[in-house]
Amino acid sequence: MVRLLIKIAIFLGSAALGLWITSLLVRDFTLHLAGFLVAVVVFAIVQLVVDWIVRRFLRQNGPAVTAVAGVIAAFAALLIASLFPDGIVITTIVGWVFATLIVWIVTGVITWLAERFLLPKASRERRRS
Template identity: 40%
Template sequence: MIRILVRALVYLISAALGLLVASLILDDFHAHAGGFLLAVLVFAAAQMILSPFIVKFVQRNAEAFIGGVGLVSTFVALLLATLLGSDGIQIDGVTTWIAATVVVWLVTALATLFVPYLLVKAGVKQARENRADAAQN
């Protein structure tokens, strides 16, 4: 159960980072404060649900495209987040859609590598502080 919660937290953090970075570096990618949280939730959920299905589909039908699964699932998740995310993000233009897909995919991929490490590091620090506090009492 804890593993699932940590995985969901990692997806949420990496989705938020990916969408924020894209909004900072792409002129036609806009993150709106009012609906951003919902857009992050939709994007993260779509990524968690769609990625395994897309991998299976590609493995069965077009194995040469297996490397592009992350990009495809990121694009579909961005599409769903713009449609269902209560105007949390807005992407204008084909070039921005392509760039946003690559940027968000790259940032979320890097975040899923580093965020678990940071969470574990924070957890270890908290456990040490709790142990030190308990020893003092």
């Protein structure tokens, strides 16, 4: 249970940082303050579900499939989060491409680092065996 709570916190934090950094780097990506929390929660939930699916079903197919699933998850999360009013607004196709890639890279790196250093060591040992 503690592991799940830590994982949820990691996904929320990485989503918040990924969306914020993307809003700084991509001109066609606007993140409204009023909808920021909704966008973060929606993005984190979609990422959490896709992460579970990837770990459960696609992991044995190799890192390339996992990476493609991550990019698709980032795009889907942005799309779903953009459906909520006053959240995310992406105005061009180039904005969608860059936003997807930047959010995917930032959330991936942050999640990987946070899981490596914040999750209990016993959990990592069980995964290896």
